[in-house]
Amino acid sequence: MGLKQLLGLGKATFSHGIHPPEYKAVTGSKAIRRLYFAPEMILPLSQHFGAPSIPIVHEGQEVVRGEVVARADGFMSVPLHAPATGIIKSIGLTRTARGPRVPAIVLKLHAGVSQEVLYDSPQDTSEMSPAAVIDAVKETGMVGLGGASFPTHVKMTVPEDHKVHTVMVNGCECEPYLTTDHRVMLEYSMDLFAGIQVAMKATGAEKAIIGIEDNKPDAIKALRNACPADGSVTVGVMETKYPQGAEKMMIKALIGKEVPSGGYPSSVGVSVFNVATLAQLGALLPQGHGLIERVVTISGPGIEKPGNYLVALGTPLRFVLDQLGFQGDARQLIVGGPMMGSSVASLDVPVTKGVSGILILTEEGISKQIPKKTWPCIRCAYCVQACPIHLNPSELGMLAAKRQYETMEEKYHLNDCFECGCCTYVCPSGIPLVQYFRIAKAINRENRERAA
Amino acid sequence: MNNRTPIIELRGAPHLRKAPSVDQIMRNVVYALLPICGFAVYQFGLSALALILATTLACICTEHLFCRLSDKPTTIGDFSAVITGLLLALTLPPGFPLWMAVVAGFVAIALTKVMFGGIGFNVFNPALVGRAFVQAAFPVAITTWTPAFAPGRFTEFIPSTLTLPFVVPKSVAGWVERIAVDGYTGATPLALQKFGDGNLEHVTTQNADLFFGMTAGSAGETSALLILVCGAYLAVRRMMDWHIPAAMLLGAFVTSGGFYLVDAGAYPTPLFTLLSGGLMLGALFMASDMVASPTTPRGVWIYGILIGFLTVIIRLFGGLPEGVMYAILFGNAASPLIGAFTQPRVYGTGRKKATKP
Amino acid sequence: MADLHHKPTPITMDTFLRGIWKENPVFVMLLGLCPALAVTNTTMNAIGMGLATLFVLVCSSALVSLLRSVIPKQVRIASYIVIIATFVTIVDYAIHAISLELYNALGAFIQLIVANCVILGRAESYASKNRVTKSVVNAFGIGIGFTFALLCLGTVREVLGSGTILGYSLFGESFQPWVVMVLPPGGFFVIGAWLLLFSWLKERKQRKILKQEETARATG
């Protein structure tokens, strides 16, 4: 890898990683369309990383589209806005994609309302101080739309001892099937540049790089043409490889630096935002709107009308799928990308802020993919050659099978694993390595908490 | 079932898999070994065929037997026992008594695999342990070579092949004399080189003969070209880590090249070293055994070079003409150590941070 | 241990038998492995080494037990070692005088009996705390257990490795010996195989007991 880059042969990338099939052709060329509103919306209070929002409405209260229905609980939290005009039906527990029930607000829509956003307070970010920008961002309820749902305003707050010189805009979209970012870059490029300005202002960076994988030449071309003349924003082209879109991998690929283990991108002077996040921000901030809808790729062989849809947050999956022609069951359903997304526990779960895709695979397709049998690790080292973090998943997996979770953390850098799934993808023995690591991390965390 | 009632079955990410499964890999190794077996049969006739069948059956039966004994589902379906059997046969002299071959097969599976928990846990290459065992147990039989392309090889067995169990094999000297034609003798190129006539004259076989396999030797080690082609098939299909054979051949080449430069009269040429004996077979099919080799990228190089180096050292200075087997076994033994000292540098950690064992 | 002096426990069959099976020095305690593996390539050597060890064990146990009240605690290990070394030297000379062939076969391993932890262990943990007769009986048991273990190893190795037993041919000329058995790896393999056999038997017994208990519970 290093040699290739030196000779100028290869494109910018990181070492290791995998090349899964892309499956992007179906939806990549389709323009974004709006989906109908569902009669009932479910709004989990924790759609982001951090403390759940606190409801400020009560049952039976009427809310207007765009109105704040739950406020942020502290810094590491964001407010929640009503995605539609209607009446609060209930506030209680509901199912989520990953299984456990969480508190949520259920909103019953008024039929026949125009569903225009009437709740706003236009503002001009160019006149504001960075701190004020960050506050404004927080008020939009914006989180990372790439899937991690990390509150954007937290990300924009640079730790005091660090200095950020570059805003990196993540347009890789390395997960197969997903094309939301691709479409956003093509269709909302003006909003994107506005968002980039906001991010640069908030973090104090002088320049920005939009990183795009080379499988989206039209987006590269469009954005290159739209870049401001002063050169403050450039487009960086990277090799198409999974997980190119992971923060750490992108930083390595574009500026050749490594984020220290356990550290933040700001330690190397970088802040990374998803293109969808910044584009949304660029659209919402000037009008003072909240985050109430997002673009979702709905794709896979099991759906009749695949495409990219603008979906109101809170729309139940059942409704989405009914609209687009799906007759299967939840077993074939994945929320997120096929590499890191999770299969859903119920069709009643809603589309939340972090849902970038809904994939409907066929049962035959899945059973062909997932090995019927698990063999012991044969030390083929495919995983070692795939792990973008250069861990030794084979060793980690064996330790996990013997429940030596502490050794995994102390000696084999378990906590550097960001669960990209490359190791499991390549494992000929069909060992669910990522799951092992997830469990190991959870148990270690629990043990630490118990000890503390 | 009503499709509106979702079936709750959570699957963990990733939902895509690509890799060939273990049995696919193993099956491909078998495919890659078949041409070599075929050539062995063509070269040595009926006896080689019987030998291959005997070891393979012994390995499969042993594995099946132990699975039955421990009330586990049988694991012969993953083809790894077949590989062990085929490799074992390919490393034995073609006229090796069948009962000894069965012993080797049994030891290979029972001692190296079943003992340690089956596939994936065999810290040594089973075929080589089996061979090392019979090498130590029956030192005479395993160094009795017979000429290649003997006339009538498809109609009669080499006399030692059909020895009764637990009985000393018949001497093949008379038989060799009877069938030897055109200067094809039973001595292997390595033995000729090492124990050649007189103390000083080393007889080296033509490199072309070694390349195409026109010599005596173990059943499947003779044709370097065929082995290279079959190995390349696996490497191209990414079912073998090509670094290991490459490192091992490099190690052997550099080491023997060094000695050759020092004294060209006393030491064989590096090319001869590469092409003769079991080096090719060992490099491409045994050292590269996934389970018993290190998993770390740097470790793989060290492992390969170490094996290549040791092979040459044992060949040139040891008591035996051939050292590949022992070198690989030593490499297997050292591979956990090599692995422990060459853990890859994790992204975002210091460049010089060595992992303490 | 002080009250052991006042209230000597009686000598039972167990004092003797314990060392042969339940506390077999080689198979159970894994002590004295060096001679157990190094010289057991023939039955004769195994018997020779076993008896030599038995002799040293009994004599040193007796002497240590005899002197147990005289030896101060601080110098006890040194005293034991000197006592053991004395008897080993005696055995060394004795074997040399009795059979040159055996002496050459056993080589330095006779003298290495000194470092056999079985003997020092007995002196430290048993002979220094018990009366002479009891110590001797126990040492006898341990010694016979040791010899028995050596015989187990030696017989298998000689029969397979050279087709003979005590030098007498068993299977005639045509037998193909498994040379590896008389070589060092064979030693490891044979003791490993015995241990496997024992743990297999133990496991089977346990499984049987479990099954019996289950059926008892089911019927009762």
Add this chain to the structure above:
Amino acid sequence: MQPDDLTFIFLNAFIINNFVLAFFLGLCPFLGVSAKLDTAWNMGLATMFVMLVSSLCAYGVNMLLVEFNLEFLRLICYIAVIASAVQLVEITIKKVSPELFRALGIFLPLITTNCAILGLALFQTFKEYDFLQCLVYSAGAGAGFTLALMLMAGLRVKLDLADVPSISRGSAISFMLAGILSLTFMGFAGLGGH
């Protein structure tokens, strides 16, 4: 190479006739202290060091004994010298480098009962090595012991993660491993023998 050549003496003790794998000397620590890599390494170092010291002591003692025609006291003297050498080494290390002592300390008493040390002293006497040869021989033996111990430790750590069947768990598997290692080391036989 001649049998009394220094290189050959080293190689002989190191791999050809490895103390553990060919002579079964020092099996107790070999099986007991080979569960982890770092303890194995420390144990190997400690043994190597004590081997050097006691081999030289034994050489001196043997000279004296031969001088006064007291060979029949050889064994008693050797064992006494080795025991006190270990004690001396322990005290010296404690004084000179407390850090090293902390690493090796617990292994030193174990070494006294290690028959490899006594075996080394006896073998060098039988082979009638001179001072330098003794030095090289003990270095080779110590290095060989360390090598065997490290290889074993590596394999055992690897097997810790294996699904070893219940009946072969424990000592049986260690012996089988040692057997295979011993088989492997047979390949070095005859090295430099011509």
Add this chain to the structure above:
Amino acid sequence: MSGDVQSQSPPMPSSLSMIRTLGLIAMISGLLVVLVARYTEPIIKEKERLALEQAVFQVIPGVVQATATRVSFALSEDGLVRLDEETGTGEANLFAVYDDSGMLMGIALQAAAQGYQDVVRTLYGYDPKCECIVGLVIMKSTDTPGMGDKNTLEGNRQFMANFDALSVQLAEDQSRLAHAVETVKHGTKTGIWQVDAISGATITSRAISRGLNESAQKMLPLIARHLHVLKVNN
């Protein structure tokens, strides 16, 4: 552990009592050892002498054990020293065998070389009349049993026949052998100074001939110099 024991153990007894005890034990052991050593020494010596004698007589053909005598010598560059059973102190490296009339029947010499596993030691008979090796016994070989061990080697008639009359003729200048003793691959022996190797045990065969060669190259020129002394037993 030590700290634990010390804290429990009674106060140090006086060093005098410790020394007394150790002295007592040392005395007992010394006494025992000396007794045994003194008692067994003559037996051991006699056995070793017999064993050596047997080997020596074995390598010289035609010896009648009852009447033949063996005399040990130490032969070096410095000269030939006769070692008698009682007076001999040096290391014997040459054994001359005489018949009942005191005439030299042959000379037994030792040879050693590194074999496959360890040193292979041999004793060979040299007949000055035919200037050849006339017999060989393997004193010690730990090489692979079944291939290079004592019994296998000595049981191999074909191999031992090499040493029925192996030429070790000296060159003109009497300083070295005319032809070095050498091993050739099994079945390719051409010269009378060559040893036909055992197929499969080439290393051991080579070690034997190398040992013979080294020993012969060194000793035979010396013997030639002193042959007149050795010829008759007096």
